[in-house]
Amino acid sequence: MPDVFNETTVAEMVKAGVIYGHKKSKTHPRMRPFIAGNRNEIELLDPEAIFGGLAKAILFLKEKVKAGGSVLLVGTNPAAKSSVLSFAQGFKLPYVVTRWLGGTLTNFAVLNKRKQYYNDLKVKKESGALAKYTKKEQLEFSNEITKLAKFFDGLENLARLPDAIFIVDIKEHETAFREAKKTNVPVVAILDTDDDTDDVAYPIFANDHSKSSIEWVMEKIKEGIKNGE
Secondary structure, three states, rough: OOOOOOOHHHHHHHHHHOEEEHHHHHHHOOOOOOOOEEEEEEEEHHHHHHHHHHHHHHHOOOOOOOOOOEEEEEOOOOOHHHHHHHHHHHHHEEEEOOOOOOOOOOOOOHHHHHHHHHHHHHOOOOOOOOHHHOOHHHHHHHHHHHHHHHEEEEOOOOOOOOOOEEEOOOOOHHHHHHHHHOOOOOOEEEEOOOOOOOOOEEEEOOOOOHHHHHHHHHHHHHHHHHOOO
């Protein structure tokens, strides 16, 4: 759980830019209950809604992580990459921070074979097993590893469909969000004022385009999961 809801917590949200959404004209109808007002046509998220959604998401994620479950984190935007990567590596969770490969969830069996090929190729290169090939062939293998890394780095240990998926900005990662719905993988997501809350099991209402906002949210989740260890 995050710290108790008080003026200090609200001040943190304001300082990190968590409460600031998009222009009022872009507000999604389903987000209106979670908006406290607007300033200069910029929507302001309700701090209590932010706190409540975050608390529920933390409880869910903590349960999954503590049970050894797999939570796939997705955040390819420059504002989200570093926080998502740090969080995922800290808890040894799978992640996507470069590019979502279509079919990662909906065509998992096929893509998993391709991922295994990538893993095997990396192991062979690191062990020197590719040294028996010509320089041209070794270069081709290296180029293939570089190409596949864009899709499979972070997914090496994802042997089955994840128990949940955490998405930063569902608009930017529409394909990942759609695949999660099709495969019935619960979605945890940071939702901004222009997002649709439908089909998001655990919405975290916050600015999803600000680096400081995303960092604040991820840090609170990290603290919440570690609390009580």
